[in-house]
Amino acid sequence: MSNTQASTAHETAVDLEKRAYREGMKAGAPTMPGIFAWGMVTGMAMVKSGLTIWQALGMSFLVFAGSAQLASLPLMAADAPVWVVFLTALVVNLRFVIFAAAIAPHFAHLPWYKRMWHGYFNADITMALFPRRFPDSTVHKTEGKVGFFNGICYSNWWAWQGGSVIGILLASQIPESWGIGFAGTLALLAITIPLTVNSAALVGVVVASVVAIAAASLPYRLGLLLAVIVGMTAAMAVDTYLDKKEKA
Amino acid sequence: MSALETWLTIILLTVATILTRSSFFLLGHAVKLPPKVQHALRYAPAAALAAIVAPDLALVDGALQLSWTNPKLLAGVGAAAFFLTTRHLLGTIIVGMALYSLLRVML
Numbered sequence: 001m002s003n004t005q006a007s008t009a010h011e012t013a014v015d016l017e018k019r020a021y022r023e024g025m026k027a028g029a030p031t032m033p034g035i036f037a038w039g040m041v042t043g044m045a046m047v048k049s050g051l052t053i054w055q056a057l058g059m060s061f062l063v064f065a066g067s068a069q070l071a072s073l074p075l076m077a078a079d080a081p082v083w084v085v086f087l088t089a090l091v092v093n094l095r096f097v098i099f100a101a102a103i104a105p106h107f108a109h110l111p112w113y114k115r116m117w118h119g120y121f122n123a124d125i126t127m128a129l130f131p132r133r134f135p136d137s138t139v140h141k142t143e144g145k146v147g148f149f150n151g152i153c154y155s156n157w158w159a160w161q162g163g164s165v166i167g168i169l170l171a172s173q174i175p176e177s178w179g180i181g182f183a184g185t186l187a188l189l190a191i192t193i194p195l196t197v198n199s200a201a202l203v204g205v206v207v208a209s210v211v212a213i214a215a216a217s218l219p220y221r222l223g224l225l226l227a228v229i230v231g232m233t234a235a236m237a238v239d240t241y242l243d244k245k246e247k248a
Numbered sequence: 249m250s251a252l253e254t255w256l257t258i259i260l261l262t263v264a265t266i267l268t269r270s271s272f273f274l275l276g277h278a279v280k281l282p283p284k285v286q287h288a289l290r291y292a293p294a295a296a297l298a299a300i301v302a303p304d305l306a307l308v309d310g311a312l313q314l315s316w317t318n319p320k321l322l323a324g325v326g327a328a329a330f331f332l333t334t335r336h337l338l339g340t341i342i343v344g345m346a347l348y349s350l351l352r353v354m355l
Binding site for chain 2: 035038041051059064067069076089090093094096097112180192210227239
């Protein structure tokens with residue numbers, strides 16, 4: 001008797017996660033063509049910037065971070081030191097730290113290796129969709145969260161990797177004259193805009209742009225890191241100024 | 249870059265992904281982010297991405313070209329305007345590439 005009850009309860013929990021998984025897939029579906037295209041652009045950019053097909057596939061399946069990949073490619077092509085490429089990717093990825101801080105409390109009940117696994121998949125699209133379905137007030141409930149999260153993340157992974165592999169394989173068929181590498185710049189541009197959340201961020205973006213252009217000829221592509229540091233400092237200065245003005 | 253350096257870079261970029269994405273999934277409630285740090289963590293990637301995009305739009309063979317004859321700059325401005333009004337990633341890439349191709353033929 002109690003056995004039957006336990007197994008029914010188990011089945012209901014499994015059903016619930018499955019339903020949540022489908023719900024997550026549905027929530028993410030409208031974004032998937034964009035993710036697929038972004039993956040394809042990144043796949044092409046990797047091969048066009050000189051990676052072999054195996055290196056490009058390795059980068060896509062291991063790194064799994066479009067903006068960091070696109071940011072690294074010109075540096076790698078220009079023979080920048082490995083540490084400069086690493087630092088640049090790390091800075092571009094810093095936004096994921098906020099995403100992790102926002103989403104992770106919902107998974108605090110899981111063992112560390114599962115949390116690490118979910119963290120690896122926690123990209124821009126989950127940050128846009130998960131908190132809408134599970135606001136902060138639901139942090140102590142667990143039902144449906146893993147299902148919903150995986151539904152978004154795994155469709156995102158498939159769309160991204162599918163696009164990327166096709167891009168890698170197509171790249172050699174596309175003539176250099178199409179300038180397809182520029183599509184990578186356009187994708188980065190579209191990622192930058194939502195990150196420009198207030199006037200402080202805007203000042204940071206403008207200052208970093210000007211410094212990057214002025215310092216483009218510095219050796220080892222150090223102009224990029226210089227631009228980030230100066231842009232960051234400018235943004236934080238405006239941030240502090242606005243804070244003070246608000247308090248006064 | 250040599251093949252070895254390229255693979256080393258790919259491994260390090262994987263580390264960069266895991267360090268940032270899994271950070272708070274592993275730390276849990278042990279550390280709380282003050283608002284100031286949260287702001288900085290958003291400003292930094294925006295500045296870094298802008299520092300990658302801007303030179304590609306504004307420099308032609310290493311020389312500054314802020315004029316109507318620079319197809320990348322015009323296509324970039326058009327794509328940004330499109331994204332600001334629609335928030336559509338795929339559309340932005342298509343519109344930007346179409347503008348870029350068209351302008352290169354026309355200018």
